[in-house]
Amino acid sequence: MAEIMKMSILRYRPETDEKPVWQSYDVPYNHETSILDALGYIKDELDPTLSYRWSCRMAICGSCGMMVNGQPKLGCKAFLRDYAGGELKLEALANFPIERDLVVDMSDFIAKLESIKPYIITQEPRSLDDGCTTQTPKQMEQYKQFSMCINCGLCYAACPQYGLDNKFTGPAALALIHRYNNDTRDQGKAERMKFINEEAGVWGCTFVGNCSVVCPKGVDPAAAIQLGKVESAKDYVIQMFKPGE
Amino acid sequence: MSKRKPYTREMKADWWRKDSFFTMYIIREGSSLVIALYCFMLIAGLFSLTQGQSSFETWLGFISHPITIVFQVLTLVWTLYHSYTWFQLAPKAANLWMGEKRVPDSWIVNAMYAALAGCSALGLIILFL
Amino acid sequence: MSRSHEPIFWGLFGAGGMVAALILPIFIVITGLLYPLGIIPAELLAYDRIFAFASSWWGALILLVVICFPLWLSLHRLYHCLHDFKIHAGVRTQTVFYGIAYTATIASIVLVLVL
Numbered sequence: 001m002a003e004i005m006k007m008s009i010l011r012y013r014p015e016t017d018e019k020p021v022w023q024s025y026d027v028p029y030n031h032e033t034s035i036l037d038a039l040g041y042i043k044d045e046l047d048p049t050l051s052y053r054w055s056c057r058m059a060i061c062g063s064c065g066m067m068v069n070g071q072p073k074l075g076c077k078a079f080l081r082d083y084a085g086g087e088l089k090l091e092a093l094a095n096f097p098i099e100r101d102l103v104v105d106m107s108d109f110i111a112k113l114e115s116i117k118p119y120i121i122t123q124e125p126r127s128l129d130d131g132c133t134t135q136t137p138k139q140m141e142q143y144k145q146f147s148m149c150i151n152c153g154l155c156y157a158a159c160p161q162y163g164l165d166n167k168f169t170g171p172a173a174l175a176l177i178h179r180y181n182n183d184t185r186d187q188g189k190a191e192r193m194k195f196i197n198e199e200a201g202v203w204g205c206t207f208v209g210n211c212s213v214v215c216p217k218g219v220d221p222a223a224a225i226q227l228g229k230v231e232s233a234k235d236y237v238i239q240m241f242k243p244g245e
Numbered sequence: 246m247s248k249r250k251p252y253t254r255e256m257k258a259d260w261w262r263k264d265s266f267f268t269m270y271i272i273r274e275g276s277s278l279v280i281a282l283y284c285f286m287l288i289a290g291l292f293s294l295t296q297g298q299s300s301f302e303t304w305l306g307f308i309s310h311p312i313t314i315v316f317q318v319l320t321l322v323w324t325l326y327h328s329y330t331w332f333q334l335a336p337k338a339a340n341l342w343m344g345e346k347r348v349p350d351s352w353i354v355n356a357m358y359a360a361l362a363g364c365s366a367l368g369l370i371i372l373f374l
Numbered sequence: 375m376s377r378s379h380e381p382i383f384w385g386l387f388g389a390g391g392m393v394a395a396l397i398l399p400i401f402i403v404i405t406g407l408l409y410p411l412g413i414i415p416a417e418l419l420a421y422d423r424i425f426a427f428a429s430s431w432w433g434a435l436i437l438l439v440v441i442c443f444p445l446w447l448s449l450h451r452l453y454h455c456l457h458d459f460k461i462h463a464g465v466r467t468q469t470v471f472y473g474i475a476y477t478a479t480i481a482s483i484v485l486v487l488v489l
Contacts, residue, residue: 014248014251015250070263070264097252097253098252098253099249099251138342160256160270160458163256163260165457199376199378201378203378206274206454208267209337210267210270220337223336226334226337229384233381233384236381236382256460257460258459258460261458271458274451274458276394277447277448277450278448280398280444280447281449283444284442284444284445285478287405287437287440287441288441288478288481291437292485294424295488301425302421308410313410317406317410318406318407321399321403324394324399325399327391327395328394328396331392331394331395332395361399364397365399365403369400369404371427372418
C-alpha cells in the first residue's frame with residue numbers, strides 16, 4: 001500500500017447542491033485495487049456520504065458504470081495501476097441525468113430496453129412435448145455476441161447521438177433487437193422492424209462507432225446497427241411494392 | 246415528499262473537441278466538405294467542356310493554379326482518410342460467411358485496399374489509352 | 375411510429391462513400407498532382423481527348439458516377455453534421471441540402487448529354 005492516488009469525484013447531493021461539484025480524496029492502492037475497491041475505501045474510511053452503485057464486482061451485473069477520466073468504464077473492471085502517475089477523475093455516466101454523486105437515472109434506458117420486445121416471440125405456443133429447439137453453431141454465431149450485453153449503459157454514455165437527442169433508441173437496445181431478430185427460435189422480427197425503421201431507430205445512428213469501443217463485454221452494437229440499416233433498407237423497398245401497408 | 250432532483254448535464258456544441266475519438270469522427274465527416282467542393286470543380290470542368298476548347302483550357306489553367314493545387318492536395322489527403330475509415334468500418338456493415346465460418350474482418354479490409362489499388366491502376370490505364 | 379425515409383438517402387450515401395473511397399483518389403491525383411505538376415504529358419488532358427472520353431457512353435458513365443454519388447455522400451454527411459453541431463435543421467434545411475445534390479446530379483446528366 002505504498003502508492004497514493006488523487007481521486008477527484010464529481011459530487012451531487014440534490015438536497016444541498018445546485019449543481020455538481022468536484023471533491024478530491026487521496027486513496028492508497030496496490031496492483032489489485034480496482035476503481036470500485038477505491039470507492040469502497042473512500043466510503044468506509046474517508047467519506048460515508050459518497051453514493052455509487054455496485055453489486056457483483058466481476059463485470060456481470062452492470063451496476064458500476066461511470067466516467068473514468070472521461071471514458072465510460074465499469075468501476076470493477078478498471079484498475080488504479082493503469083492510471084499510475086496521474087490523477088483519476090470520476091463522474092457519473094455521461095448522457096444520463098445525475099441522481100446523486102455517481103448514481104444516474106437510467107429509467108429512459110430501461111424503458112427503451114423493455115420497449116423493443118427483448119424476448120423470444122413464437123407464433124405457435126410450444127409445449128414441453130415439442131422438445132428442445134436445435135441450432136447449428138453457425139445459427140448461434142449470428143446472435144451470440146449480441147446476447148452478452150449486461151445492460152450497463154456504457155454504450156449510451158459513449159454515444160453522442162443519444163447525448164444530443166435521447167429520443168434515439170440507442171446502441172444496446174438496437175443490438176438487442178438484432179440479437180432476437182437473428183435467433184432462429186424467434187418469430188417476432190416483423191413486430192420489431194417498426195422500432196428499427198423509425199427515425200429514432202437505426203436511422204438515428206451516424207456510425208460514430210464509440211459504443212463498440214467501450215463495451216466491457218465485447219458486444220459490437222455498431223455492427224448490429226449497420227446490419228439493422230441494411231435490413232431496414234430492404235424492408236423499405238419491399239413495402240413500396242405492398243400498397244396499403 | 247420526494248427529494249429527487251436529477252441533474253442533467255448539458256452537451257455543448259463543442260463536445261467533439263473534448264475527446265480525440267470524437268474529434269476524429271468529426272474530421273471523418275468533414276471530408277465531405279472538400280469532396281463536395283472537388284465534385285463541383287469537376288462539374289465546372291464538364292460545363293467548360295460543353296463550351297468549347299478555350300473554355301476547357303481556362304478550366305485546365307484553373308486546376309493548375311497553385312491555390313487550386315493546394316486545395317486538391319488537401320482534398321486528396323482528406324479523401325484518403327475517408328477511404329481509411331470507410332475500409333475500417335466496412336466489416337461491421339457486412340455479414341459474410343464462408344461455409345460455417347465468418348469471413349475475417351481483415352480479409353474484407355484488405356479486399357477494400359486491393360479495390361482502391363485496382364481502381365487507381367485502372368484510372369491511370371484509361372488516362373493513357 | 376412512423377417509418378423513416380432515410381433508406382433512400384442512406385443508399386445514395388453508401389454508394390457515394392464507396393465511390394469516394396475507391397475511385398475519387400485517382401481522379402484527384404490526376405487533376406491535382408500529375409497534370410498541374412507536369413508529371414504526365416499535358417496532351418493527356420487535351421480538349422479533344424477529354425471530349426472524346428466524356429462523349430463516349432462509358433466515359434460519361436464513369437464521370438457521372440464519380441461526380442454525383444460523392445455529392446450525395448457529402449450532403450448527407452453535412453446535413454447530419456448540423457445535428458452534431460446542435461444546429462436544429464428542419465425539413466426546409468433538409469430539402470436544401472439534398473436539393474443541392476439532386477440539382478448537381480441533374481445538371482451533370484444534362485451536361486453529359488449535351489456533349
